Amino acid sequence: xxxxxxxxxxxxxxxxxxxxxxxxxxxxxAPGSTGGVFKTxxxxxxxxxxEVSAAGPEDVDRAVAAARSAFGPWSALPGAERAKYLFRxxxxxxxxxxxxxxxxxxxxxxxxxxxxxVDLPLVAAHFFYYAGWADKLExxxxxxxxxxxxxxxxxxxxNFPLLMLAWKIAPALATGNTVVLKPAETTPLSALFFxxxxxxxxxxxxxxxxxxxxxxxxxxxxxxxxxxxxAFTGSTEVGRQIARSVAGTGKRLTxxxxxxxxxxVFDDAPIDQAVEGIVNGIFFNQGHVCCAGSRLLxxxxxxxxxxxxxxxxxxxxxxxxxxxKNTDIGAINSAEQLERIRVxxxxxxxxxxxxxxxxxxxxxxxxxxxxxxxxxxxxxxxxAREEIFGPVLSVLTFRTPAEAIEKANNxxxxxxxxxxxxxxxxxxxxxxxxxxxxxxxxxxxxxxxxSPFGGYKESGYGREGGRHGLEAYLG
Amino acid sequence: MTATLDLRxxxxxxxxxxxxGVEARAxxxxxxxxxxxxxxxxxxxxxxxxxxxxxEGADTPGKVRALAAKALRPDPADSSCPHVGAxxxxxxxxxxxxxxxxxxxxxxASVATAFPxxxxxxxxxxxxxxxxxxxxADEIDMVISxxxxxxxxxxxxxxxxxxxxxxxxxxxxxxxxxxxELATYDNVRRASxxxxxAGADFIKTSTxxxxxxxxxxxxLVMLExxxxxxxxxxxxxxxxxxxxxxxxxxxxxxxVMINETVGxxxxxxxxxxxxxxxxxxxxxxQRTKLTTGHYAGPDYFTLD
Numbered sequence: 219x220x221x222x223x224x225x226x227x228x229x230x231x232x233x234x235x236x237x238x239x240x241x242x243x244x245x246x247x248a249p250g251s252t253g254g255v256f257k258t259x260x261x262x263x264x265x266x267x268x269e270v271s272a273a274g275p276e277d278v279d280r281a282v283a284a285a286r287s288a289f290g291p292w293s294a295l296p297g298a299e300r301a302k303y304l305f306r307x308x309x310x311x312x313x314x315x316x317x318x319x320x321x322x323x324x325x326x327x328x329x330x331x332x333x334x335x336v337d338l339p340l341v342a343a344h345f346f347y348y349a350g351w352a353d354k355l356e357x358x359x360x361x362x363x364x365x366x367x368x369x370x371x372x373x374x375x376x377n378f379p380l381l382m383l384a385w386k387i388a389p390a391l392a393t394g395n396t397v398v399l400k401p402a403e404t405t406p407l408s409a410l411f412f413x414x415x416x417x418x419x420x421x422x423x424x425x426x427x428x429x430x431x432x433x434x435x436x437x438x439x440x441x442x443x444x445x446x447x448x449a450f451t452g453s454t455e456v457g458r459q460i461a462r463s464v465a466g467t468g469k470r471l472t473x474x475x476x477x478x479x480x481x482x483v484f485d486d487a488p489i490d491q492a493v494e495g496i497v498n499g500i501f502f503n504q505g506h507v508c509c510a511g512s513r514l515l516x517x518x519x520x521x522x523x524x525x526x527x528x529x530x531x532x533x534x535x536x537x538x539x540x541x542x543k544n545t546d547i548g549a550i551n552s553a554e555q556l557e558r559i560r561v562x563x564x565x566x567x568x569x570x571x572x573x574x575x576x577x578x579x580x581x582x583x584x585x586x587x588x589x590x591x592x593x594x595x596x597x598x599x600x601x602a603r604e605e606i607f608g609p610v611l612s613v614l615t616f617r618t619p620a621e622a623i624e625k626a627n628n629x630x631x632x633x634x635x636x637x638x639x640x641x642x643x644x645x646x647x648x649x650x651x652x653x654x655x656x657x658x659x660x661x662x663x664x665x666x667x668x669s670p671f672g673g674y675k676e677s678g679y680g681r682e683g684g685r686h687g688l689e690a691y692l693g
Numbered sequence: 694m695t696a697t698l699d700l701r702x703x704x705x706x707x708x709x710x711x712x713x714g715v716e717a718r719a720x721x722x723x724x725x726x727x728x729x730x731x732x733x734x735x736x737x738x739x740x741x742x743x744x745x746x747x748x749e750g751a752d753t754p755g756k757v758r759a760l761a762a763k764a765l766r767p768d769p770a771d772s773s774c775p776h777v778g779a780x781x782x783x784x785x786x787x788x789x790x791x792x793x794x795x796x797x798x799x800x801x802a803s804v805a806t807a808f809p810x811x812x813x814x815x816x817x818x819x820x821x822x823x824x825x826x827x828x829x830a831d832e833i834d835m836v837i838s839x840x841x842x843x844x845x846x847x848x849x850x851x852x853x854x855x856x857x858x859x860x861x862x863x864x865x866x867x868x869x870x871x872x873x874e875l876a877t878y879d880n881v882r883r884a885s886x887x888x889x890x891a892g893a894d895f896i897k898t899s900t901x902x903x904x905x906x907x908x909x910x911x912x913l914v915m916l917e918x919x920x921x922x923x924x925x926x927x928x929x930x931x932x933x934x935x936x937x938x939x940x941x942x943x944x945x946x947x948x949v950m951i952n953e954t955v956g957x958x959x960x961x962x963x964x965x966x967x968x969x970x971x972x973x974x975x976x977x978x979q980r981t982k983l984t985t986g987h988y989a990g991p992d993y994f995t996l997d
Contacts, residue, residue: 640711
């Protein structure tokens, strides 16, 4: 085998401070706050990257108050003026993209090739896209004079920290809202760097406030009476709690939650590309993707061919140092998530399906999980029903299109799905019957700011991205 | 009639190739970063895989002798530099090259069969082939009749390849698909299988005489074809991208692609070649850079 020498991206392009305060009303406060402090680690090495402040109730009060007082002038600006700020932010993100990509890989554990080639370009594209909408809102189809809602409380997950921030902040600002955003506890750094970008762009104080902390901070924020709109991306369990707490308050709510997407491969599929799509569907970002294609449905007549190709392909996946440019699979984001993956895969092994991983050496330090597939899975197994949120694929089979549709829809979730076939009429017929927010045909995990994203059933409600994404922020 | 039907059914029964998907995969593989020791090993392997080529109307005995000398010792200043895989010339030039290469281990390839268009009667193509072999070529690069292929006359193309293979005797047969004229990846996959079924020892992308020559996605489709063909029949077939591969960086992308598609078994000059002329000097320049730490000017590398 032709061995590639290590090709690490330089860590020196990013300068992480030893400790960070909250970003409220345009300034970084002194580190430490009423909620105390916590550490964020590099999941690939368990090394502490920085100490971050946990926002307590008084901090949340101040952040919401700052957003409230900024709302009047910000929403009164002509759309074209707001657009200038968004364009400026987008350009600064592009200029600083190498630094931000390295930072994201350090704090999250994702491979640098993904943060560099996927996350950062999409982050910038999102700001550019919504900057373009800011002065065209009256033509967006939401009435003659669409108005912003007010202060948006936004809570985002750890799987795509900066990208989820962009999905939340770009449409909110374009429509004239102000925001208080809380990044995930295990990945707070890129949001704090984004706060610095807001300063660099001369964004008026209070328009964007970044408060860090764990679940308790998030709860305080979304339950705060000064908040008009709540946007959450994360687990279905937390989403349910938020829906409960917001009920009856008059706050507007959008939720983007879990998924258990079916990736359906028909026997007339372009097999080599389908296998790439299967790999990309479940092993991209270590499977920490809410729309991951975690259930593979293969037509029985193509089963042997697909599985043989898939195993051969999986053997070439390179797991290791996220900063190495040749790494395909990075670290699991936290010890807690690793434990959750272990519990579910152990259950999978015990319930009967056959487990397989390619030969794969895991580093001694850090949180790692080898790419894994389970074959012989049925709808009754836990690993076919529960979201694992890791590099674990459950393989099921079907005989007819009707059976594929039935199995694909037989889940409490409905975020995404994939269809692989060379027959266009079959793709259209199947897509029409799948109950999922996003359906990819002969591709998977493709994102674009112009395309709305969101779920059916327990995968949440509301749409982010595209023209549809404006609606969640207009009154 | 039955043979025609079988061949058509087999070729059209192959899985399709999704254009967007195959191009994305090739582009993703091209982002691999090959540095230091890995780069040094890759450069030497790439040099051993070069089919050093001149296919010009202006070729003369003097010109091809010089090329052959270079093939034997690409870097006169460094005896650790390996020789190339083969020299590739027109049939009329074969005797002059044969004198130089005799006993060296460098193969002697000749294009034949009315290269590059293939538009000649079969007996002319066969005579062309036999002459080249008789003059000392141990590898023949033939062109398929693209017109016949595109018209769906697969049996015609198949029979031509079979006949040329027979005329080759012990010489290895490389079948040029001229993928730039086949237009679709599905056609590339079908033509690859057609050539392999007819007995090709190698499948080659291009003549270098049409605007679109070797590309990474086309080569990826061909590598998948030889991989699948071996899995089905047990016979291993080589791959040769040709035309347009000019830099070390390009060559390394191909090696990465072999590595991650078909693996070790094809990472060998017996199973993979680059049809190229200017590539060799860039490989030599990069090789020198790795050993000395600085780039030498073009005058420090020999003209072909």
